[in-house]
Structures are given as C-alpha cells and as structure tokens.
Amino acid sequence: MQVRVRIRRYDPAQDQRPRYQEYVVDAEPEDRLLDVLNRIKWEIDGTLTFRRSCAHGVCGSDAMLINGVNRLACKVLVRDLGSTITVEPLRGFPVVKDLVVDMTGFFKAYRAVKPWLINDETPPPTERLQSPSERERFDDTTKCILCASCTTSCPSFWSNPEYIGPAAIVNAHRFIFDSRDRGAAERLDVLNSREGVWRCRTIFNCTDACPRGIEVTRAIQDVKRLLLTERV
Amino acid sequence: MNGVQGQARTRGNFELITWFFMRISGVLLLFLVLGHLTIMHIVNDIQEIDYAFVVGRWISPFWRIYDMLLLWLALIHGANGLRVIVDDYARHRGWRVFWKAVLYTITAVLLFMGTEVILTFRSVG
Ligand code: FES
Numbered sequence: 001m002q003v004r005v006r007i008r009r010y011d012p013a014q015d016q017r018p019r020y021q022e023y024v025v026d027a028e029p030e031d032r033l034l035d036v037l038n039r040i041k042w043e044i045d046g047t048l049t050f051r052r053s054c055a056h057g058v059c060g061s062d063a064m065l066i067n068g069v070n071r072l073a074c075k076v077l078v079r080d081l082g083s084t085i086t087v088e089p090l091r092g093f094p095v096v097k098d099l100v101v102d103m104t105g106f107f108k109a110y111r112a113v114k115p116w117l118i119n120d121e122t123p124p125p126t127e128r129l130q131s132p133s134e135r136e137r138f139d140d141t142t143k144c145i146l147c148a149s150c151t152t153s154c155p156s157f158w159s160n161p162e163y164i165g166p167a168a169i170v171n172a173h174r175f176i177f178d179s180r181d182r183g184a185a186e187r188l189d190v191l192n193s194r195e196g197v198w199r200c201r202t203i204f205n206c207t208d209a210c211p212r213g214i215e216v217t218r219a220i221q222d223v224k225r226l227l228l229t230e231r232v
Numbered sequence: 233m234n235g236v237q238g239q240a241r242t243r244g245n246f247e248l249i250t251w252f253f254m255r256i257s258g259v260l261l262l263f264l265v266l267g268h269l270t271i272m273h274i275v276n277d278i279q280e281i282d283y284a285f286v287v288g289r290w291i292s293p294f295w296r297i298y299d300m301l302l303l304w305l306a307l308i309h310g311a312n313g314l315r316v317i318v319d320d321y322a323r324h325r326g327w328r329v330f331w332k333a334v335l336y337t338i339t340a341v342l343l344f345m346g347t348e349v350i351l352t353f354r355s356v357g
Contacts, residue, residue, distance in 0.1 A: 159320050194319070200249035228252060231245050 001025050005036060007048065007100045008088040019046075019097070029079035034089070036064060037073055050099035057211060060147030063090060064099050070149035070209040090152040092161065106148050109164045112190050113172035118183025122207060141174040141219050143212040150206035150216050156199045163199040165192070166206040166216045173219040176226065188227055197223050211219040247336040250312050257309045264302045287355040296350050311339040 003025055010018040023040050028170045034052055051064040055074045062073040065088040067081055078085075093101035119128075144167065151165035152158050172191055176184045191197045197220055206216035272281060289295045314335050322328040 156320065160323065162249070192245065192248055194247050199320075200252050224251070228247055231248060232252065 001027060001029060001078075003036065004084045005040065006038075006086045008086075009048070009096070010089075010095050010109045011047070011097055011099060015033075027078045030078065031078045032073040032074055032086065033066060033071075033076045033078065033081065036078060036085075037087070038140070051096045058145060060145035063147035063149045063152075063211070064088065065090060070153045072149070072211045073149060075211055090148055092152045092154075093148070094157045101147065101148075105161060106146075106151060106165070106167065109168040111144065111166065113168050113175075113187050115175065115182055116180055117173040117175065117178070118186070119181060121182070128180040130179055132156075132191075133232060137178040137179070138174050140214050141170045141177075143214050144170050144174070145212060146171075147211060149209040149211055150214075153205040153209035154200075155203055155205065156201055160199065163195050166200070166220060167222060169197055169200075169220050170214060170216055173223055174222065184226075188223075188230065191223055192227055192231065195226070200224075250315075254309060254312060257305045260301070261305050261309060264298070264305065267298075268302060281287075288315055290350075292354055298348050300347065302341065303350065307339055307346075311335060 004023065005023045005025060007023070008018050009015070009021050015215055025036055025039055025044070027036050027039070032055075033084045037048070037050055037052075041050075042068055049075065050064070050073070052074060053059040054061070057072050057075045060072070063070055063121055065074055065086075066073065066076060073087075087099065089095050089099045089101050091104065093103060096102050104132055129203050146167060148167060150170070154163070154166055156164050157165050169191060172187045175181045198215075200220045202217060202221070204217050205217070206220075207214075209218055272278070276285070290299075313331065318328055318331045318335065322331055
C-alpha cells in the first residue's frame with residue numbers, strides 16, 4: 001500500500017517557523033511507523049531528523065506525536081494509522097530539529113526525585129530481601145522507559161513547564177514504595193512542592209499515552225494519598 | 233524546572249492542605265447546594281422567596297449556620313480553584329501577583345459582606 005506521511009519539520013538554521021512536508025511512501029500494513037520513517041530518511045530525504053535506537057520499544061527514544069497521540073514510532077503499525085499519517089514532535093518541549101526535542105528539563109525533573117536506591121543501613125550479608133507482595137507494590141512503575149510520552153501529553157505540563165511531570169512522579173513512586181528504600185521523605189519533599197504532584201488535575205492523558213501501559217495517574221494518586229496520610 | 237528545587241519547596245504543606253480541602257468541601261458542597269436548590273426552587277417557588285421568607289428562615293440558627301457554611305465553603309472552594317488556574321496559566325510573575333491580588337481582595341470582601349449579613353441580620357418592621 002501507499003501511505004502519505006505528513007511530517008512537521010523545523011530546521012532552526014533555515015526555517016522561521018515549523019512547516020509540514022509530505023512524503024508518499026510504499027509500505028506494508030505490518031510495517032512499523034519507524035520503518036516508514038527510516039525509508040524516508042534513507043531513500044527519499046536524508047535531512048529528516050528523528051531519534052531512535054533500539055527499534056523494539058525498550059529505549060524510549062522515538063516517542064512522537066502520531067496522528068495526534070503520543071506513541072513510539074517503533075511500536076505502531078502502519079495498518080493502524082490509516083493512509084495519511086501525521087507525525088509531529090512531542091508537545092511542550094523546545095524543538096531542536098524536526099522530530100528531535102530538547103529533553104534537558106525532562107531529565108532535570110527526573111533527577112530531582114533521586115531515582116536511585118537510598119539506604120544507608122549496613123547491607124545484609126546477602127541480598128536485601130523482599131516479599132513478593134512488597135515487590136508487587138511498585139511493579140507497575142518499574143516499567144518506565146523515560147520516553148516522555150506521559151509528560152508531554154499532560155495539559156498541566158503544556159501550560160507550565162515547571163511542573164515536575166508524570167514521568168518523574170512515576171520514577172519517584174518506583175522507589176518510594178520499594179520496601180528496601182529509605183529515601184521516601186526526601187522525594188516526598190520534592191513532590192509536595194507547588195510544582196510537584198499537586199499540579200496533577202487527574203486528566204488521565206498520561207495513562208492513555210504510556211506505551212508500556214503503566215497506570216500513571218494511579219501512581220500519582222498513590223503519592224498524593226501517601227502525602228496525605230504521612231503529612232496531615 | 234527551577235520550581236522543583238527552588239522557592240516552591242519552602243511552601244510546606246500548603247498545596248497538600250488546599251488539595252485536601254477541595255475534596256472535603258466539594259463533597260460537603262454537593263449536599264449543601266442540592267439542599268439549597270431543593271428548598272429555593274422545588275419546595276418553594278421563587279416568587280414566594282422575599283424578605284419575609286428570609287426573615288422567617290433566619291429565625292432559626294440552623295439556617296444561619298447552613299447559609300454560613302455554604303457561603304464560606306463555596307467562596308473558598310471557588311477562589312482556590314481560580315488560584316490554581318492562575319498558577320497554571322499566568323506564567324509571568326507580575327501577572328500572577330496581580331491576578332492573585334485581585335482574586336484575594338474580591339474573595340475577602342465578599343466573605344466579609346456575606347458573613348456580616350448572616351451574623352447581624354435583624355428583621356425590620
Ligand atoms: S526506538 Fe527504542 S523505544 Fe522505539
């Protein structure tokens with residue numbers, strides 16, 4: 001089949017403002033959108049710029065706005081997109097070039113929640129043991145691949161880039177609810193600020209957008225509830 | 233993301249408490265407002281609601297407390313909602329201060345006027 005791919009392009013060296021460019025490409029229904037983008041870049045227009053790495057939905061590099069929703073280009077099939085496909089960069093980040101966005105702020109927010117194990121106690125001679133139900137408590141949020149689909153689908157984030165965003169909260173959740181971790185208080189201090197969890201308006205866009213099926217809004221509510229029971 | 237590490241951290245539990253207040257007041261308002269609407273629009277016809285009606289109602293402290301609760305909860309709930317919207321959309325510091333000043337002033341004046349009436353109302357004639 002033939003598909004028309006409309007791509008929002010922007011080259012800061014040449015363009016005053018972003019523009020749309022259309023490419024007509026042959027594609028199999030079972031091709032992933034990433035294959036189509038690669039075909040355009042390799043065979044039609046080498047100037048097209050986008051990020052990708054693993055091509056299997058693991059690294060989180062190729063999140064983009066596909067037909068108006070955030071998806072990983074390597075995880076959507078052409079047959080699910082129709083014959084005209086619109087591809088745009090993630091919303092709410094500055095565009096560096098074409099589909100490549102500046103994620104500096106995103107990773108700054110991620111680091112602000114200290115996404116590593118904090119525990120100063122003397123380590124036991126073997127592993128720090130954990131029961132299956134203790135592991136289950138934060139299982140969902142271990143799946144995050146930091147693709148930024150959730151954060152850039154959030155209207156609160158669009159209107160206010162200072163908001164720490166769903167992705168950072170998910171990664172804080174992963175440690176706050178880990179029975180081996182002792183850093184919950186430090187992370188909750190960050191999330192309890194004006195730009196923390198209270199910016200969330202329970203819109204659920206993040207949950208819809210997550211390519212890993214993480215229940216993002218639920219994770220945010222978990223943190224709000226914990227703050228409520230711990231600090232009031 | 234200056235807000236995350238910067239000044240916003242010093243605000244203690246303010247956002248947490250206002251968030252919780254919105255939940256509690258929201259539930260209470262649901263019943264208070266439905267009760268109010270039923271009495272004012274279904275049980276009684278609006279034509280019947282006049283000065284004498286209010287005088288009769290406010291003889292009982294119950295209705296004064298009811299109306300006071302309605303006034304305080306609804307105004308603060310609404311004002312806090314607007315405060316949050318200002319925080320969301322007024323990105324420039326100066327505008328944020330301006331809109332909050334307007335908002336808090338209007339809220340305070342309305343709260344004061346309403347409270348004064350409910351507390352000091354005496355029937356004339
Ligand atoms: S390229 Fe790695 S997630 Fe798509």
